[in-house]
Amino acid sequence: TKVAILISGRGSNMIALADAISAPDFPAEVVGVIADKKDAAGLITAADMNIATGAFARADYASKAEHETAIHNQLSEWDADIICLAGFMRLLSADFIDKWAGKIINIHPSILPKYKGLNTHQRALDAGDDEHGCTVHYVTAGMDEGPVIAQAKVPILSGDTETTLTARVLEQEHKLYAQALRDVIERQKP
Numbered sequence: 001t002k003v004a005i006l007i008s009g010r011g012s013n014m015i016a017l018a019d020a021i022s023a024p025d026f027p028a029e030v031v032g033v034i035a036d037k038k039d040a041a042g043l044i045t046a047a048d049m050n051i052a053t054g055a056f057a058r059a060d061y062a063s064k065a066e067h068e069t070a071i072h073n074q075l076s077e078w079d080a081d082i083i084c085l086a087g088f089m090r091l092l093s094a095d096f097i098d099k100w101a102g103k104i105i106n107i108h109p110s111i112l113p114k115y116k117g118l119n120t121h122q123r124a125l126d127a128g129d130d131e132h133g134c135t136v137h138y139v140t141a142g143m144d145e146g147p148v149i150a151q152a153k154v155p156i157l158s159g160d161t162e163t164t165l166t167a168r169v170l171e172q173e174h175k176l177y178a179q180a181l182r183d184v185i186e187r188q189k190p
């Protein structure tokens with residue numbers, strides 16, 4: 001199974017995925033990493049890991065459709081079977097998602113359907129929640145919607161700050177994403 005990973009920044013989830021996939025018994029390979037920012041730190045890490053990379057800055061294209069077409073063409077060239085969004089901070093259009101129906105998955109740092117969108121950790125703290133976590137889900141046209149594949153929960157502890165809570169969730173993200181990808185691949189088998 002050929003996996004492409006889309007990022008916007010540091011790419012720690014991309015690295016965790018690529019590490020897990022590199023295990024000999026993992027039924028996939030990473031065919032490439034795409035960023036929508038030329039200076040995404042994760043691009044350098046991916047190149048260091050000998051993974052093909054592509055940078056597609058929105059500003060280089062006249063429209064959202066042209067930007068997405070460029071990304072689509074690169075993914076097609078790599079013959080990707082599954083697209084993992086990993087900190088990819090851009091909403092994909094319904095057109096793009098239709099072309100890859102059932103093949104795009106995302107990781108989101110909350111227990112969906114709670115806290116779609118940004119600042120999830122601070123929002124969980126502000127709400128006085130006693131737990132928080134992360135979700136891997138199929139991507140549909142609605143932001144952070146789509147069927148849930150897997151979730152991991154962490155406690156919120158007294159004295160937690162956005163920093164401590166973010167770190168606790170991120171540690172789970174790094175484990176959850178690879179497990180969820182494995183589940184998705186198993187499900188796709190004929």
Ligand code: GRF
Binds near residue numbers: 108109
């Ligand atoms: C992760 O928490 C991801 O769930 C969120 O953005 C963060 C990206 O971190 N949407 P990284 O680039 O994977 O390190």
